[in-house]
Amino acid sequence: MSIRDGGGTGEVAGRPRLAGPPTRLRAPPAASRPGVGRAAMPNAPPREFCTFYVAPPLLSPYFSVGGRACWEIKMRIARRAQRLAGTLAILVSVASATAAAGDADPDVYLLIGQSNMAGRAPIPDDAQGPLDRCVLLNDRDAWEPAANPLNRYSTIRKDLKMQKLGPGWGFAQALLAAAPKARIGLVVNARGGSRIEEWKKGTRFYNEAVRRAQAAMKAGTLRGVLWHQGESNATDPDYLDKLKQLVLDLRADLGKPDLPFVAGQVAKDSPVNAHLARLPQTVPGTACVSAEGLKTIDGTHFDTAGQLELGRRYAESINKLRRAE
Incomplete structure (x- = not known):
């Protein structure tokens, strides 16, 4: 998944978090910056920004002790149906990744x-x-x-x-x-x-x-x-x-x-x-x-x-x- 930030395009990165009740996201470490920029979606209104926290491929098979891994995504969602649909699609993808990681007890x-x-x-x-x-x-x-x-x-x-x-x-x-x-x-x-x-x-x-x-x-x-x-x-x-x-x-x-x-x-x-x-x-x-x-x-x-x-x-x-x- 890519995002548009100014004139460039960069890959979204992030980190896994323990499964459980929603919590306020902490700032990720320098080596794992979230992608921040205008969502690359059609008809997105100007100055609408999104912040993604998605596990990099390296961590996708793993999980944290005490609970299955999940990847949180924080967005400022425009009140447009297509923007909401895009958000739901991302969340479904993340849920699938979480389920797959659950098969990996070492x-x-x-x-x-x-x-x-x-x-x-x-x-x-x-x-x-x-x-x-x-x-x-x-x-x-x-x-x-x-x-x-x-x-x-x-x-x-x-x-x-x-x-x-x-x-x-x-x-x-x-x-x-x-x-x-x-x-x-x-x-x-x-x-x-x-x-x-x-x-x-x-x-x-x-x-x-x-x-x-x-x-x-x-x-x-x-x-x-x-x-x-x-x-x-x-x-x-x-x-x-x-x-x-x-x-x-x-x-x-x-x-x-x-x-x-x-x-x-x-x-x-x-x-x-x-x-x-x-x-x-x-x-x-x-x-x-x-x-x-x-x-x-x-x-x-x-x-x-x-x-x-x-x-x-x-x-x-x-x-x-x-x-x-």
Whole structure:
């Protein structure tokens, strides 16, 4: 849809809003300006202006947590039948787009842990834009197209400048490649340098992971948890017991007793890797992905290729667990 504004023509852009009672429209962000100008309709009286808020094509398959998406259109309508008919036609088109978006509930995955889950690797050029058919839970507990850094909306993260490429990107890519019709929703809530004790039930890190996962479950189906942590507990002899309890607590609080849970080994020959490797024999419905062969940028944090490969390994393990459900 185009509008005429002065002597030029421009495409109408806008943004999705939560379904619900009508509200006063707020000014959209600079990157999403509404089209404002004289409607390109026959016999439109001079100086009649219209303001449109229409979702751009990129967002049309998505919706916001807590309600289906809708696109609001605000107009100053001339008292002419043809202008009113034109308005009704636009509203019908928008309603159809809203109904189509309602079929897109994603498979949701919770990604938690410390710095390697948050991501410290450089983001490659081909991972700078949004990932098709993948959404990320943002700081308003709403879905938006997933783009790096995926840990940007973590409610427990360190400085935003530290957030880079983690395993979530390669993980989502691999899942989508294996299921061309799937939609993936990521809830990434990691914290660099965190110890497993900080993820114990009742702590802030644990509570936020559960809260955000539950928010995502209002418009999606939780399919699994990815856990990458252990560098800060490298020599902890009780690590496996603590991890087992974390798995059981998450499953109980999220209402999914068989929720797939995949843990990833850390870089280097760390003693904690032996504990992580024994998780599948200790807790049913869990898996451990190896970090063998993955390179790091500093001895601890995986490099770009390593993070992408780690994500693919997570996806392979999740798919195996889901097939066994």
